Amino acid sequence: MHRALIGLAVTLVASAAAAQAPPVEGVVRGEVRDPRGAPIPGAVVGVPGTTRYAFTDGDGRYRLNLVATGEVRVRAAAIGYTAASLTVTVADSARANFTLEPAPLELTPLDVVSTKVPHFGEPSTSVAQVSEQDIARRAVNTVDEAVDKAAGVQILNGQINIRGSTGYVQGLNSRVLLLVDGVPMNQGDRGGINWDLLPSDQIERVDILKGAGSSLYGSAALGGVVNLTTRDVPSRFHARVRLTGGAFADPPHPEWRFRNTMGLHDGVDVTGSYGTEAAAGRISVGARHSDGYRQQDERDHWHVSAKGRWQATPRTRLDVAGSWAVDQYQVPLNWCSRGECDDRGQIFQPFKIDTTERGARTNSRKGYLSAQLRTVASDRFAWQARGSWLRTNFADYRRSATEASVANRFGIEVRAEAHPDAARTVLVGGEATLSDVTSDIFGNHSQSEFAAYGESEQRVGAARVTAGARLDYLAVDAGSLTAVVSPRIGGTIPLAGGTLRASVGRGFRAPSMAERFVHTFAAGFEVIPNPTLRPETGWSVELGHTTPVLGAVRLDAALFWTEARDLIEPQLVVDTTPRIQLQNVTRARIAGVDATVLSAPIPNHLTASLAYTYLDTRPVLAFRPRHLLTLSADYAPAGASGAWGLGADFRFASRPERIELEGFVDPRRVAVRVLDLRASWTSGPFDVRLLVANALNYIYNLVPETLAPVRTMSVTAAWSY
Amino acid sequence: MSLRAAAALVTVLAAALACDAGLEPQPICARGLVGVCGTIRFSGTIPDSTDNVFVAAYASFPHTCNELIFNRQPFIPSSVPYTDSLSLYSIELLPDTYEWVLAVWKKVGNLTLSANDTTLLRVAGYYRNPADSTQPGSVTVPAGSVADSVDFKVDFDNLRPATDFVTCTVR
Numbered sequence: 001m002h003r004a005l006i007g008l009a010v011t012l013v014a015s016a017a018a019a020q021a022p023p024v025e026g027v028v029r030g031e032v033r034d035p036r037g038a039p040i041p042g043a044v045v046g047v048p049g050t051t052r053y054a055f056t057d058g059d060g061r062y063r064l065n066l067v068a069t070g071e072v073r074v075r076a077a078a079i080g081y082t083a084a085s086l087t088v089t090v091a092d093s094a095r096a097n098f099t100l101e102p103a104p105l106e107l108t109p110l111d112v113v114s115t116k117v118p119h120f121g122e123p124s125t126s127v128a129q130v131s132e133q134d135i136a137r138r139a140v141n142t143v144d145e146a147v148d149k150a151a152g153v154q155i156l157n158g159q160i161n162i163r164g165s166t167g168y169v170q171g172l173n174s175r176v177l178l179l180v181d182g183v184p185m186n187q188g189d190r191g192g193i194n195w196d197l198l199p200s201d202q203i204e205r206v207d208i209l210k211g212a213g214s215s216l217y218g219s220a221a222l223g224g225v226v227n228l229t230t231r232d233v234p235s236r237f238h239a240r241v242r243l244t245g246g247a248f249a250d251p252p253h254p255e256w257r258f259r260n261t262m263g264l265h266d267g268v269d270v271t272g273s274y275g276t277e278a279a280a281g282r283i284s285v286g287a288r289h290s291d292g293y294r295q296q297d298e299r300d301h302w303h304v305s306a307k308g309r310w311q312a313t314p315r316t317r318l319d320v321a322g323s324w325a326v327d328q329y330q331v332p333l334n335w336c337s338r339g340e341c342d343d344r345g346q347i348f349q350p351f352k353i354d355t356t357e358r359g360a361r362t363n364s365r366k367g368y369l370s371a372q373l374r375t376v377a378s379d380r381f382a383w384q385a386r387g388s389w390l391r392t393n394f395a396d397y398r399r400s401a402t403e404a405s406v407a408n409r410f411g412i413e414v415r416a417e418a419h420p421d422a423a424r425t426v427l428v429g430g431e432a433t434l435s436d437v438t439s440d441i442f443g444n445h446s447q448s449e450f451a452a453y454g455e456s457e458q459r460v461g462a463a464r465v466t467a468g469a470r471l472d473y474l475a476v477d478a479g480s481l482t483a484v485v486s487p488r489i490g491g492t493i494p495l496a497g498g499t500l501r502a503s504v505g506r507g508f509r510a511p512s513m514a515e516r517f518v519h520t521f522a523a524g525f526e527v528i529p530n531p532t533l534r535p536e537t538g539w540s541v542e543l544g545h546t547t548p549v550l551g552a553v554r555l556d557a558a559l560f561w562t563e564a565r566d567l568i569e570p571q572l573v574v575d576t577t578p579r580i581q582l583q584n585v586t587r588a589r590i591a592g593v594d595a596t597v598l599s600a601p602i603p604n605h606l607t608a609s610l611a612y613t614y615l616d617t618r619p620v621l622a623f624r625p626r627h628l629l630t631l632s633a634d635y636a637p638a639g640a641s642g643a644w645g646l647g648a649d650f651r652f653a654s655r656p657e658r659i660e661l662e663g664f665v666d667p668r669r670v671a672v673r674v675l676d677l678r679a680s681w682t683s684g685p686f687d688v689r690l691l692v693a694n695a696l697n698y699i700y701n702l703v704p705e706t707l708a709p710v711r712t713m714s715v716t717a718a719w720s721y
Numbered sequence: 722m723s724l725r726a727a728a729a730l731v732t733v734l735a736a737a738l739a740c741d742a743g744l745e746p747q748p749i750c751a752r753g754l755v756g757v758c759g760t761i762r763f764s765g766t767i768p769d770s771t772d773n774v775f776v777a778a779y780a781s782f783p784h785t786c787n788e789l790i791f792n793r794q795p796f797i798p799s800s801v802p803y804t805d806s807l808s809l810y811s812i813e814l815l816p817d818t819y820e821w822v823l824a825v826w827k828k829v830g831n832l833t834l835s836a837n838d839t840t841l842l843r844v845a846g847y848y849r850n851p852a853d854s855t856q857p858g859s860v861t862v863p864a865g866s867v868a869d870s871v872d873f874k875v876d877f878d879n880l881r882p883a884t885d886f887v888t889c890t891v892r
Contacts, residue, residue, distance in 0.1 A: 338760040338872065698743045
């Protein structure tokens with residue numbers, strides 16, 4: 001560990017020394033707009049090969065500080081638009097206004113490691129993005145609803161499955177790391193993800209890295225990384241009010257009816273912000289209520305979130321953010337099987353629950369605070385430091401027992417970014433995380449993680465090669481350290497008619513404290529702890545190619561292959577009495593093909609996409625559909641007095657071939673066939689959206705004995721100032 | 722293939738994939754059945770020597786080996802799924818009142834329609850009198866109709882030989 005830290009310090013100093021401070025600096029500012037003059041928020045504007053970059057605010061404005069004087073090439077790019085460059089002469093200040101042409105087939109302008117080092121160019125690993133437009137179009141209320149629509153990604157009862165990495169594990173862990181503006185947010189006790197930590201209205205973009213990302217992000221990035229980028233705080237005064245209301249469809253068969261009134265849901269979000277170029281702040285509050293679509297499914301949610309920025313000096317910017325959310329919800333544990341409720345002569349009642357589970361509910365509170373300081377020392381060198389605190393607190397009330405847990409996750413990170421020359425970027429950093437839990441089912445424990453990482457990107461002609469590694473040390477209850485090394489190498493090379501990308505990397509996931517120390521009862525069995533669990537590891541290989549075909553269609557395809565070891569799964573341990581214990585049991589091969597076709601037959605008006613993932617796991621892993629297909633289309637002509645649009649998503653997932661604890665639970669499961677329809681109308685500051693999710697009212701389940709949402713109609717009206 | 726044709730193909734594909742009803746109500750008793758139907762809840766460890774589990778009914782409680790073997794209805798029963806925790810069953814029976822409806826566990830081996838069959842068969846569970854769960858419950862199959870909700874439990878850890886119920890000597 002000491003050697004790693006010394007190495008990190010030496011690298012930082014060397015990078016700093018190599019940096020060349022420009023003699024004179026100015027400011028470049030401007031706007032990024034589309035051909036109709038509408039601002040493009042979230043566009044990245046920067047000077048390629050340097051530390052100078054910025055994102056446009058809600059009005060499409062940006063400001064680049066400390067740009068070297070003289071002739072400078074400034075580049076702007078945004079998802080769905082053709083990137084553009086301008087050469088400006090910088091004295092004290094200069095303006096560079098961009099007009100970007102819509103190009104729905106354009107690739108993402110940023111690597112997913114944007115939270116580490118933003119730069120232009122195609123990533124060497126597959127990345128799915130959910131843009132602000134995608135989020136707005138679908139009028140989603142929670143972040144997981146937005147992520148669920150991304151190609152090759154599936155949300156299983158709150159757990160995210162990227163390319164077969166994660167099945168359904170009752171919330172005890174996640175093989176995908178969640179970042180909020182680059183800050184890790186997996187729970188300290190269970191390692192899972194609270195998707196309701198942030199209101200979806202505050203999310204500007206979701207980047208989903210597919211495949212191992214541990215070389216930069218460490219534990220939990222075994223199957224991928226999801227980074228939520230929150231909206232930046234714009235200058236001047238802004239406000240936004242968003243109202244949502246809707247209804248759930250009744251069960252499609254009279255023998256499944258469970259209530260005489262219609263189930264409703266509603267919500268309100270209010271956001272206000274004020275800022276200058278030097279400092280800005282935003283606060284958002286909101287609440288939601290839902291009657292639920294099945295018996296014992298009511299839920300209430302309240303949240304408050306805030307974000308602030310302070311440009312302390314032209315070189316230094318401080319960002320602080322925080323959020324606190326409270327959820328109280330009834331828990332429809334399992335659907336009712338024959339004899340467990342008024343079954344009306346049915347073998348199962350998917351909308352009803354076992355009467356012995358009446359009254360089950362959960363109180364959940366979670367929040368975080370984070371601060372990030374970024375200092376641009378020169379064109380060639382910048383460093384960044386962050387500190388964060390995530391706190392989660394839940395109490396499950398069941399007839400049999402009350403279970404509770406309070407967990408904290410404290411993190412610090414320091415990293416440096418150097419551009420020794422225009423063709424090379426170097427990133428080094430160190431990170432420490434301390435998690436603790438106080439719980440009647442997980443016990444009182446702590447876990448610490450220390451890491452050092454480095455990555456370098458080199459342009460070789462038209463090709464780009466990225467190589468890096470991360471060394472993690474893990475300790476539980478201040479015990480002995482376990483070391484994990486996660487290297488990665490990748491590259492992209494433009495070929496005639498497309499771009500080829502390849503990468504190989506190692507990922508890992510440390511067992512959560514819940515997995516090590518859980519002691520409870522599930523499915524009638526005692527669940528016993530296993531403090532000797534080892535980290536799960538896996539090597540991921542990917543070969544991808546993206547190419548335009550037929551002029552108006554782009555095809556992106558990737559072959560992926562993961563060799564995973566020591567996957568942790570529940571096992572039935574038969575001693576004197578059968579009990580369940582989590583063990584490192586599975587060595588698995590997860591391979592498949594990801595293909596995305598994006599078409600724009602009528603530029604500016606109709607966009608369509610088709611994404612397909614074929615998955616082969618050996619042995620057959622639970623809850624992994626072999627086929628996953630997403631079709632999406634949006635039609636949005638411009639109107640004279642406003643803009644309207646229509647859209648649809650269709651999602652198919654084949655029936656999972658295996659589930660966990662088969663024989664102990666109702667094995668009933670079907671394929672997923674869900675159609676969502678949407679319509680929107682925008683005029684000036686007003687925006688109205690209609691969403692009919694699961695329009696065909698297809699009745700299905702993703703995990704055993706748990707009904708997935710029925711047809712849900714929602715109307716969202718927003719006013720922005 | 723033109724873009725329009727591709728779009729049409731995609732639409733047809735989506736429609737084809739969408740044409741499925743998903744989960745459907747599943748009544749315990751098949752429509753038009755004359756007999757009894759219900760569910761069996763399984764618990765315990767399934768013995769390695771299991772051949773099958775079937776449901777049978779007796780109009781009168783059997784007292785001898787011959788009654789046990791030859792009064793069984795249906796005479797040649799078919800197995801019910803027993804690997805899941807819950808299984809539904811329905812058996813065709815003539816309209817009558819049945820004093821004993823039970824699940825029978827069968828060991829691997831051939832039945833010979835003799836007292837020796839009792840070495841291969843165990844009483845795994847039976848429908849119980851709702852008023853006195855220690856006693857078997859009687860079930861009446863109405864003419865042209867069905868007796869439903871004839872539910873009972875099977876405990877593989879507590880399989881009982883037929884001789885616990887019937888006087889029967891194995892030769």
